Amino acid sequence: MTMVRNAKYLLIVVALASGCTTLRIQKADKAYGLMQYPKSERFYEKALANSEDRGARARLANSYRQHNAFAQARIHYSLLEAGRSLTGDTALTFGEVLLALGEHQAAAIQFERVLAIDPNNARVADLLKSTHSYSDFYSDTTRFRVNELVIPGVVSAFAAVPFKNGLLITGERAMDPANANPWNDRSFLDMYHTERNGATGWNAAEPLPGNVNGAYHDGPGVFGRDGRTLFFTRSNYVQRRIQKDEGNTSHLKLFRATLDKEGKWGDLHEFGFNEEKWSTGHPALSEDGRTLYFASDRPGGSGGSDIWMSIDNGTGWGQPVNLGPTVNTAGNELFPTVSGDALYFSSTGHHNMGGLDIFETHQQDGVWTLPTNMKAPINTSKDDHSFVLDSTKHAGYLSSDRSGIDHVYAFQIVDLQFTLDAVVEDAEGGYLIPSEFVLTNMTTDQDVVLETGSDGRFRAPLEPNSGYELRARKEGWITGNNAVSTKGMTRSDEIRSVVRLDPVRIGTPIAVNNIYYDYDKWEIRPDAAIELDRLAKTFIDNPTLRFELGSHTDCRGAEEYNLVLSDARANSAVDYLIRKGVDPNRITAKGYGESVLLNNCNEERLCTEEGHQVNRRTEFTVIAVDGLATIPK
Numbered sequence: 001m002t003m004v005r006n007a008k009y010l011l012i013v014v015a016l017a018s019g020c021t022t023l024r025i026q027k028a029d030k031a032y033g034l035m036q037y038p039k040s041e042r043f044y045e046k047a048l049a050n051s052e053d054r055g056a057r058a059r060l061a062n063s064y065r066q067h068n069a070f071a072q073a074r075i076h077y078s079l080l081e082a083g084r085s086l087t088g089d090t091a092l093t094f095g096e097v098l099l100a101l102g103e104h105q106a107a108a109i110q111f112e113r114v115l116a117i118d119p120n121n122a123r124v125a126d127l128l129k130s131t132h133s134y135s136d137f138y139s140d141t142t143r144f145r146v147n148e149l150v151i152p153g154v155v156s157a158f159a160a161v162p163f164k165n166g167l168l169i170t171g172e173r174a175m176d177p178a179n180a181n182p183w184n185d186r187s188f189l190d191m192y193h194t195e196r197n198g199a200t201g202w203n204a205a206e207p208l209p210g211n212v213n214g215a216y217h218d219g220p221g222v223f224g225r226d227g228r229t230l231f232f233t234r235s236n237y238v239q240r241r242i243q244k245d246e247g248n249t250s251h252l253k254l255f256r257a258t259l260d261k262e263g264k265w266g267d268l269h270e271f272g273f274n275e276e277k278w279s280t281g282h283p284a285l286s287e288d289g290r291t292l293y294f295a296s297d298r299p300g301g302s303g304g305s306d307i308w309m310s311i312d313n314g315t316g317w318g319q320p321v322n323l324g325p326t327v328n329t330a331g332n333e334l335f336p337t338v339s340g341d342a343l344y345f346s347s348t349g350h351h352n353m354g355g356l357d358i359f360e361t362h363q364q365d366g367v368w369t370l371p372t373n374m375k376a377p378i379n380t381s382k383d384d385h386s387f388v389l390d391s392t393k394h395a396g397y398l399s400s401d402r403s404g405i406d407h408v409y410a411f412q413i414v415d416l417q418f419t420l421d422a423v424v425e426d427a428e429g430g431y432l433i434p435s436e437f438v439l440t441n442m443t444t445d446q447d448v449v450l451e452t453g454s455d456g457r458f459r460a461p462l463e464p465n466s467g468y469e470l471r472a473r474k475e476g477w478i479t480g481n482n483a484v485s486t487k488g489m490t491r492s493d494e495i496r497s498v499v500r501l502d503p504v505r506i507g508t509p510i511a512v513n514n515i516y517y518d519y520d521k522w523e524i525r526p527d528a529a530i531e532l533d534r535l536a537k538t539f540i541d542n543p544t545l546r547f548e549l550g551s552h553t554d555c556r557g558a559e560e561y562n563l564v565l566s567d568a569r570a571n572s573a574v575d576y577l578i579r580k581g582v583d584p585n586r587i588t589a590k591g592y593g594e595s596v597l598l599n600n601c602n603e604e605r606l607c608t609e610e611g612h613q614v615n616r617r618t619e620f621t622v623i624a625v626d627g628l629a630t631i632p633k
Helices: 002-033 037-050 054-066 070-083 088-100 104-117 122-132 134-138 526-540 559-579 609-615
Strands: 144-148 156-163 166-172 190-197 218-223 229-235 252-259 265-270 280-285 291-296 306-311 333-339 342-347 357-364 384-389 395-400 407-413 418-426 436-441 446-451 457-462 467-473 480-485 493-503 509-512 545-552 587-593 618-625
Touching: 002 037, 002 054, 037 054, 054 070, 054 088, 070 088, 088 104, 088 122, 104 122, 122 134, 156 218, 156 384, 156 395, 166 218, 218 280, 229 280, 291 333, 306 333, 333 384, 342 384, 418 436, 418 467, 418 480, 446 457, 467 493, 480 493, 480 526, 526 559, 545 559, 559 587, 559 618
Parallel strands: 156 407, 190 218, 252 280, 280 333, 357 384, 418 493, 545 587
Antiparallel strands: 144 407, 156 166, 166 190, 218 229, 229 252, 252 265, 280 291, 291 306, 333 342, 342 357, 384 395, 395 407, 418 457, 436 446, 436 467, 467 480, 509 618, 545 618
16 A cells, blocks of 8 residues: 555656656747746756657757857767767757867868758858868967956957957846846847056946946947947837737847047937848948948848948938848858948858857958958957957957957067068079179069079068068079969968079070970960060070070971971960060071970881870070170080
8 A cells, every 4th residue: 555655646746747857848938939048948858858859948048059068068968969960050069169169170070960951051162171170270379469458347248340449349237037038137238438547458438428338238339530420229119118020039230329529428329221021230430431231130131141332422321232142141140340342240141150259351343352261360250350450450359259258359469570582593504603683562663673692692681471582693694583472361471482594505495394285286375485484584584695486396297388387386386475575686596497306206106195295395595695794514
């Protein structure tokens, strides 16, 4: 009888526990639906401690992910994965969490699962590509110095904008959870001003005066050119009542405020293209103040939130225009900022380290260039955004939650330094030749003329993003040239170059590499044009020498025909050189046919096509010298 009573008691306890678990999940789901993530997490954790529910576990994992508690999110995604391999959106979000934690190889497994079912998912394809070349993000970590700012008065801060003797920031204060933002148990966002205190310190952040900060989220913002106009983001609320759409979602809106005579911000006006059904925020202004950039998830975009622009037509802001698929992806593009013709923005798409990464694009002839990832240390596997340059254009600020919460970071651009280490050597023997060296900056068209050392070596500084032509000249030698470039280089480096000189020997042919012709043809091939361009420089750099350009054929075809063919090839090459600026009075053409073969390919049937190709060549020969005292033997 006792056993029966005990069994009944156990059933009652189990039933009560089951009911309690169900109630907690219901409360958790309600908080989750309202995006009250800390509250939903507390209910989910208690409910799942008693019994497993895969759907509740997935929502708990996503709750932690939503406010970047990635370590906790990973725990619950891993428990789901242990029960059954994840697929679809859950695999994608788990992959994003792993990427944020720097586990890019594990993230790749999740992205591959998504693509196995949805192979045309461009965003996931981009994320997978990032995991395969993750080391590229660390290819140049010396370009920037990044340091966190400690700003008293706020627990988090982001979207810094230089303002007066300090910064406009958007931040949160510590709050009693009973009155806090249910998203993260901190205050709602407000806009603050902080001023410098000494060389590296900052005064306590003070809220902007006026009525731009209200009951819910306000910020980030940007100032107009006059410093008396403020464009800013605000939650959609009226007094203390939040406005929501039919899906229970509150969207963001853009507002404009002006500074009154008392130094307070007021006279608020809505942006004319705000809507109740989608968000509009994160304003940025072009330097002339006539183009307003912003982020929005309005219809007509690429998916998620996109970057849009509106132009001041003199009577108001024009119809918003999407920046297009070069900039926008199926992910989220947010936090635009402008510096000259450069647009900086953050994205969860493109070639990405994880979370939001900062990208740079430029508008050229009305077209946006392919966005460039700013890489480490500007970007991390966490959310990085709000990149802004100060007036020097060599320093600025960015925002990141790389430490676990949003903070403002100051950065400095480290000036790139490039050094040319060049040597001049004999093309035949390889020994070093002391000579005069001319270094021409092709960007500025400026020459620097110096002497090499006795060892034939020359060192000189190079400018960033510039192309150079090197010329080494010495009496009795054919002036040689080479080219180097620092264009596109993003890290300091030493660039090595070798300029090889041929001695001037009248009547001795010098082979020109890679000037070949197709069988039975004399047209200049694209690969030959590259070599002829270099040869043109050699001829132009040696104005005292007269040259013969000789062309040779292989043994195939009649001997007389090959003479005609080679002569046509030589003349074709000479015509090309003249078009490139070579003096026509200093160059002649001659065809040798098959009379001077370089190998044993003297019968068509005994040779490969590669062997015949060697004989279809071009050579140049010095045939006369003006005013040369001596000629090397």
